Amino acid sequence: MTVKVVLKTQHLKKSYGVVHAVEDISLYVNQGEIVGFLGPNGSGKTTTIGMILGLIYPTAGSIEVLGKPVKPLQNRALQNVGTLMGAPSLMLSLSARDNLRLLGRLYDNVTPQRIEQVLEMVNLQQDAHRLVKQYSTGMKQRLGLALALLDNPKLLILDEPTNGMDPSGMHEIRLLLRNLVAQGISIFISSHLLHEMEMICDRAVIIFKGKIIAEGTMEELLAGKEIVRIKTSQPESVSDALQGIMHGAGKVQINGDYIDIHGFTSEQVIEYLVEKRLTPHEVGHVRHDLESVFLNLTQENSARR
Numbered sequence: 001m002t003v004k005v006v007l008k009t010q011h012l013k014k015s016y017g018v019v020h021a022v023e024d025i026s027l028y029v030n031q032g033e034i035v036g037f038l039g040p041n042g043s044g045k046t047t048t049i050g051m052i053l054g055l056i057y058p059t060a061g062s063i064e065v066l067g068k069p070v071k072p073l074q075n076r077a078l079q080n081v082g083t084l085m086g087a088p089s090l091m092l093s094l095s096a097r098d099n100l101r102l103l104g105r106l107y108d109n110v111t112p113q114r115i116e117q118v119l120e121m122v123n124l125q126q127d128a129h130r131l132v133k134q135y136s137t138g139m140k141q142r143l144g145l146a147l148a149l150l151d152n153p154k155l156l157i158l159d160e161p162t163n164g165m166d167p168s169g170m171h172e173i174r175l176l177l178r179n180l181v182a183q184g185i186s187i188f189i190s191s192h193l194l195h196e197m198e199m200i201c202d203r204a205v206i207i208f209k210g211k212i213i214a215e216g217t218m219e220e221l222l223a224g225k226e227i228v229r230i231k232t233s234q235p236e237s238v239s240d241a242l243q244g245i246m247h248g249a250g251k252v253q254i255n256g257d258y259i260d261i262h263g264f265t266s267e268q269v270i271e272y273l274v275e276k277r278l279t280p281h282e283v284g285h286v287r288h289d290l291e292s293v294f295l296n297l298t299q300e301n302s303a304r305r
C-alpha cells in the first residue's frame with residue numbers, strides 16, 4: 001500500500017530583510033499521522049505555518065497540500081484543511097452552538113447535524129448552549145477545534161493549540177486529537193511543549209533558528225541516546241576525571257551526588273571509571289525524553305554557530 005503524503009514543503013525559506021525567519025524547511029506529513037513541529041520561541045514555526053496556509057509569501061521553496069500546490073492568497077489547495085492558530089477568534093456573547101452556526105454560513109454544506117457532530121467530536125454537547133464567555137481556556141480551544149472541523153477537513157494544521165492550558169485541558173486535547181486521527185484526519189501541530197508533544201505525536205520535526213535540526217518517529221528521536229547516571233561521594237573529582245578522558249566528547253553534568261553522562265554508553269563509562277580506578281556507588285540509566293533530546297540538539301547547534 002502506498003502512503004499518501006498530505007503535506008509537503010520543499011526548501012521553504014522566508015526572509016524579512018536581513019532576518020532569516022525560515023531558512024530551508026523540507027518536511028512532510030503522511031495521511032493518518034500526527035506530526036509535531038517543534039522549536040523554541042522565534043525558531044520559525046508560525047512563519048512556516050503562515051506560508052503553508054498561504055498567508056505569507058515564501059521567499060523560496062514550494063508547498064503541496066493534499067496533492068495541490070499552495071499559492072499565496074489562493075485557497076484552492078486549502079479547501080480540505082482546518083486550522084487553529086493559537087487562541088481561536090470567538091464571539092464571546094454567543095453560545096458555542098451559535099458560534100458554529102455563524103461560521104457555518106461561510107461554507108456550503110454545514111448542516112445542523114454537522115454542528116451537533118463536531119460538538120460531539122470535541123465533547124462540548126452538554127455545554128453547547130452556554131455563552132462562550134463562561135468557558136474555560138480548554139473549552140474555548142475545543143470550540144476552536146470544532147470550528148476547524150466544521151467543513152470536514154482531511155488535514156488539521158494547528159499552531160500552539162495547547163498554549164495557556166492546564167494539564168487536564170491538555171489531556172483532553174490529547175485524547176481528542178488521537179481520536180480525530182483514528183477517524184482518518186491527519187494533523188500537523190506546532191508547539192514548544194515537548195512533553196505534551198512526546199505523548200501526542202507519531203513523528204516530530206525539530207527546528208532551531210529556521211532550520212530542521214532533527215526529525216523522525218518518537219522512537220527514532222529517543223533511541224540510542226542514553227543518559228548514564230552514576231552515584232558517587234566525590235562528584236567533582238569523578239566528573240573532572242571523566243571529562244579528562246572523554247576529550248571534549250559527550251557531556252558531563254553534576255546533580256548533587258549524581259553525575260549524568262550524555263553521549264556514552266554505560267559500558268564505555270564503566271571502562272573509563274575502571275581505567276581511572278574510580279568506583280561509583282551506583283551506575284544506572286535515566287530515561288531520555290524529547291525535552292533532553294531537544295536541549296542537547298539546540299545546545300549542539302548553538303555551539304556550532
Ligand SMILES: Nc1ncnc2c1ncn2[C@@H]1O[C@H](COP(=O)(O)OP(=O)(O)OP(=O)(O)O)[C@@H](O)[C@H]1O
Pocket residue numbers: 016019020021022039040041042043044045046047048192
Ligand atoms: N513580519 C516580520 N518581520 C520581521 N521579522 C519577523 C516577522 N515575523 C517573524 N519574524 C522573525 O522571524 C523569526 C521567526 O518567528 P516565528 O514567529 O515564525 O517563530 P515561532 O517559532 O513561531 O516563535 P513563537 O513560538 O514565539 O511563536 C523571529 O526571529 C521573528 O522575530
